[in-house]
Amino acid sequence: MAFRIAVNKTTAMNKLHCIVRCTFVSLDPTFDSSNSPLTSTSLYSQNLRFAPSRYPALQTCPSIRFRSQSSDMGDQAAPSTVHANDSPFPLTDVDRWVLSQTDEEFKRHSWDELREIIDTNNLSVLKRTPSDLRQYMKWTAETKAQYGSMSAYILQKRLPSSWQGPPFTPASTVPFQDPSDYRALLNDWPYGLDPEITHIVVWSRTLIPVDDENGDLTSESRELVKAFVKSYFVDRLGEGGEGRVLWFKNWVSLQSVRSLEHVHVLVRGVSDDILQEWTGDKPSDVERRRRQIS
Numbered sequence: 001m002a003f004r005i006a007v008n009k010t011t012a013m014n015k016l017h018c019i020v021r022c023t024f025v026s027l028d029p030t031f032d033s034s035n036s037p038l039t040s041t042s043l044y045s046q047n048l049r050f051a052p053s054r055y056p057a058l059q060t061c062p063s064i065r066f067r068s069q070s071s072d073m074g075d076q077a078a079p080s081t082v083h084a085n086d087s088p089f090p091l092t093d094v095d096r097w098v099l100s101q102t103d104e105e106f107k108r109h110s111w112d113e114l115r116e117i118i119d120t121n122n123l124s125v126l127k128r129t130p131s132d133l134r135q136y137m138k139w140t141a142e143t144k145a146q147y148g149s150m151s152a153y154i155l156q157k158r159l160p161s162s163w164q165g166p167p168f169t170p171a172s173t174v175p176f177q178d179p180s181d182y183r184a185l186l187n188d189w190p191y192g193l194d195p196e197i198t199h200i201v202v203w204s205r206t207l208i209p210v211d212d213e214n215g216d217l218t219s220e221s222r223e224l225v226k227a228f229v230k231s232y233f234v235d236r237l238g239e240g241g242e243g244r245v246l247w248f249k250n251w252v253s254l255q256s257v258r259s260l261e262h263v264h265v266l267v268r269g270v271s272d273d274i275l276q277e278w279t280g281d282k283p284s285d286v287e288r289r290r291r292q293i294s
Helices: 040-047 056-060 093-099 111-119 130-147 150-157 219-237 272-279 283-293
Strands: 002-009 018-025 064-068 182-186 197-204 245-248 261-268
Touching: 093 130, 111 245, 130 150, 182 272, 182 283, 197 272, 219 245, 219 261, 219 272, 272 283
Parallel strands: 018 064
Antiparallel strands: 002 018, 182 197, 197 261, 245 261
């Protein structure tokens, strides 16, 4: 099933009490929409792909009712909802759900949760905080207006000038084999993570092969990325390093910057000095850049 979500909050910010109105399209021709109301399990596992057992905060809502609506429900959406046509990039159902919340209501991703999301390849549930998502939408619109595209901005402002522009001429056709072909950078717009977790993006001018059918990594590419992450990140952390590093590559359909190859790396409890060693940046640099555009 697929749902489009709008949330109306009816109580204080520290107590989620809401009515969730859904527009849905069932892939099951035998599904009878008159069987509503739907259950919370139906919403979070089938629409947002959240498993309630993995997200205890979602189960604390004292009263969630689900009502099926016609496709013109946009007129009835809560004022806080941001519609796709207001965004410089397509909003997922998860994005829409996030935009219906405040930062106080938002539950940040924990390390254990991130591990399970990545292990199950359920990457579509990764999300930014509501305030960060709104800022990211604004920043993306302004950046595209000034530079023409997200890729142009990253190439001009964040990546080596020697890369120039696509089509690239990498030193090696094997991803991550030559250091001049990749650059690790702190993510200025990370997902909503627990404070001890840092989000790094590794950009590559060498193509990383993906499956033509679903845009996911091929088995060979996955092994190449895994080996690189171990040598560059895990080994630097010494004993126990494997438990402090996670990585993933978004499917093509989830990428906000599609013309530049990149892999996401999440690290836990890493000092600013090591982060700077890896990326040339410190978290304070990210905050400075964000203040400049906010």
